[in-house]
Amino acid sequence: MDENRRRFLKRAGCTVLGLGCGFPLLHTGCSAVHHDSDGEGASQTQWAMVVDIKKCLKKEVRDACIKACQIEHNLPRNPDRQKPEREIKWIWSEQYKYAFPDQTHAGTASDIEGLPVLVMCNHCTDPACVKVCPTAATWKRKQDGIVMMDMHRCIGCRYCVVACPYGSRSFNWGDAYPDRDHIEREVRPQYPTRSRGVVEKCNFCVERIRAWEQRIAANPERVKDEPSPVPACVEAANNVPGGRGALIFGRLDDPDSEVSRVLRDQNTICRKAALGTGPNVYYLM
Numbered sequence: 001m002d003e004n005r006r007r008f009l010k011r012a013g014c015t016v017l018g019l020g021c022g023f024p025l026l027h028t029g030c031s032a033v034h035h036d037s038d039g040e041g042a043s044q045t046q047w048a049m050v051v052d053i054k055k056c057l058k059k060e061v062r063d064a065c066i067k068a069c070q071i072e073h074n075l076p077r078n079p080d081r082q083k084p085e086r087e088i089k090w091i092w093s094e095q096y097k098y099a100f101p102d103q104t105h106a107g108t109a110s111d112i113e114g115l116p117v118l119v120m121c122n123h124c125t126d127p128a129c130v131k132v133c134p135t136a137a138t139w140k141r142k143q144d145g146i147v148m149m150d151m152h153r154c155i156g157c158r159y160c161v162v163a164c165p166y167g168s169r170s171f172n173w174g175d176a177y178p179d180r181d182h183i184e185r186e187v188r189p190q191y192p193t194r195s196r197g198v199v200e201k202c203n204f205c206v207e208r209i210r211a212w213e214q215r216i217a218a219n220p221e222r223v224k225d226e227p228s229p230v231p232a233c234v235e236a237a238n239n240v241p242g243g244r245g246a247l248i249f250g251r252l253d254d255p256d257s258e259v260s261r262v263l264r265d266q267n268t269i270c271r272k273a274a275l276g277t278g279p280n281v282y283y284l285m
Helices: 003-020 059-072 128-132 159-163 206-218 232-238 258-265
Strands: 047-052 091-095 116-120 138-140 147-149 247-251 281-284
Touching (some): 059 091, 059 232
16 A cells, blocks of 8 residues: 555544544635645744743733734634633633743742743644644644644644643634624634634734735845734734833744844743753743
C-alpha cells in the first residue's frame, strides 16, 4: 500500500469519528483563513509575542486586549452561562500558578501564584496540535511560523484540543450565532463566522499580516515606510494609559525588532518550555 493510500485511509477513518459526534463536516461562509503557500523554498521567519506580566497586571489593559480580540474575530458568545468552560477564548487571563506550573514551588509567595497572566496560543515551533489533526485543518505557515486553524475544514474530532498542552483551543458546542437577525448587523465581514462543532484559537491576527504582505508585494518600495502589522490585542493595549508595551509583537529573525531586543536584553520565560514544543510567546518578568 503506497503512502498516499495510507494517508487517505487514515483521514477517512478519522472523518467517520467526526461524523459519530454528530457535527457537520462542511461549514458555510467565506474563509479568511485559507491555506497559505507552504512549499519548499518558502522564507523561514517567525512572528513572536512578548507579554510584560507587570504591565498586564492592570485590569484595564487585560480587558482591552480580550475585548479587542473578541471584536476582531467575531468570537461567539457563550449562550450557556452555567457552563463557563464552553466559553470561546483566544486570549484570556490565567492565574500565574496555572500558567506557569513549572515555575512555582512550595516556597512561592501566594500573591505571586495568584497574579493574572494573559495567555493565548503559543504558535509553537514544533506544535503538537498539527501532528494529530487528520484533515490538516490546523497547520503551520512555513513562511512565518504561525499555527493556523481553518474552521471550515475542521471535522470536530478535537484531537488538537487534547494534544495542546496549553489549553489554547476552544470548541464550539452550540450554534455560534443563535440570534442571527441580531448578530448579522454586528459581525465583521472581514473575518468569517463559524458553526457548531468546530475548533478555533488565536492566529496572531494573521489577516492583518496577510494584508500587510499584500501591500508590500504591490509596492516593494514602500517596505521601509509600511509599519509592521500588530495584532488587535497589541493595538488595544497600546491605547490604554500605561499599557504601551504590555504586549510586544515582532519577528524573531529580525535582530532589530523590539521582540528580539527584549529577548536579548531582558529576562523572559515561556510556558512549559520543558515539553519541547518551542513556544513563541514569551513573558517578561
